[in-house]
Amino acid sequence: MLVEKVDQMMEWSSRRSVIRMNGDKFRRFVKAPPRNYSVIVMFTALQPQRQCSVCRQANEEYQVLANSWRYSSAFCNKLFFTVVDYDEGADVFQQVTVWIYPSTPPSNRPPLRSLHPQSPHFHVHSCLSASIRVFRPPNYSGTIALALLVSLVGGLLYLRRNNLEFIYNKTGWAMAALCVVFAMTSGQMWNHIRGPPYAHKNPQNGQVSYIHGSSQAQFVAESHIILLLNAAITMGMVLLNEAATSKGDVGKRRRPKCCTAAFLLYLLVNW
Template identity: 45%
Template sequence: MDTSTWRRTDVRLACVFLLSYLAAGFFLQVEGVASLAERITKLTELSNQRSIIKLNNERYRELVKAAPRNYSIILMLTALNPNRGCQVCQAAHEEYQVVADSWRITGGNDKVFFTMVDYDEGHDVFNSLKANTAPVFMHIPPAGKPKDADTLNIQAVGYEAEVIAKWVQERTGNMIRVVRKPNYGGVIAFSLLMVLVAGFLYLRRNSLEFLYNRNVYAWILVAVILFMTSGQMWNHIRGPPFMQRNPQSKQWMYIHGSSQGQYVAETYIVMSLNLAVAIGFILLNEAAKSTTEAHKGRNKVMAIAGIALVAIFFSALKSIFRAKYQGYPYSFLFK
């Protein structure tokens, strides 16, 4: 065989190799696109069945770790088993459920999916993400590795649904309008109270002099003001936990460490402090009413008691405010 024949053979082989390489690359690309489409279809079907997709080790590798991706994964690492001793996992899961339901109700797209991994079902996921606490909220971006900001700092901002929704918007660019299920318990309780009041007035219809007593209305107004200023309406709307255990120190926390949240116990504490301040001002006002010599000693005691109540408990209120709003520079008796 001459040299020209060898050259023609080499050219043919090179063309065949090149065509085979291009064809293989094409089919691999098509296969990758199909795999991405299949994952999106599966995630969409699962999210339609349940707004939070529960993952185990295998599903995590298939739907979250697999590449390529053009969607974001919001992942909650939790431990809902009571034997695990996670005191806040259930409350955090309920708030996370509100966000996921709101995303689906308000017309979510296939660019963000809400998922959850329980330690008992996906401990390998915890190990791969180097998570040694729960709950943890993470954002898995479409490309690249998660950054520090892709983990929600619940110790600083809490885990309320509004906080999670704002964080998701910052990480994915998708706004979520939080929609909470209506609570009819308050309406029923208020209706029963009105029925009891109407029944009481009917039974006392022949002696209603107390309705003309100004002190009665004064105390009613004080009660309403204390109810509103302590945050009871916020509790009714948001439904926060009564208190929470600190995951590091294992101590119970009655005051929320962020201005974005509060506990039920905290509202009772604030209400009691406001009541003590109000009583202090009432004592000061009553002490100034009478200037006769007969009541001079009593008025002095009332004035001292009023000043002490206002100074001590108002200082306590400022201390709580200072703890919740980091950087607040003012204090009185307590830091």
């Protein structure tokens, strides 16, 4: 019986670093004796209808830890990483009295709240006397994006090597500078670092919130709104400046620009 359980766990682990379990598998391979191996279990909710963005982030970090163990030289049949999804094993949540997810609660310890793989690493070391060296896979997306950008700019300059007057185009440089300013002032860098959701839907009444209630956080939709407001302010000021400095027929050139600028600024004031 024990040999069959270990062989089955090793077979699943060879296919996937994190073994997915339902209620039957959990009771047979984790709770039921005999068992001479240790099991790390993450309780989570990964189905899209649960709208748990933190669960996806925690699952990615949990995968990093499991892969580090699976491909390390110390890998053996004494430790396995598993996951129980609420929609696949709600009875397991009731059995172990876990109602906070994502979590990896060992015995007599509180649920794990950190999303960094070093935190479950310390849980493993302190509870099971097993040390795992975390290896995070390299991310080449930034290098590839930079190489593509350099190649694109280099190819453009090569194709237009006989006519490089566009480099001295003030309007183009101004538009590029404004795009950078809009992106930075609207919080796009914060979104890139923190990875917030686009909006929040209240599960009780279904109301969607695009503005975060705290001054310490924001949604992606909120940064888009700020970006559009900043762009509208800039457009209104540019139109007012052009209307003031333009020459020629006043009715044909200045009046439409002034009206458009006044309309934009009026909308921003009332917002």
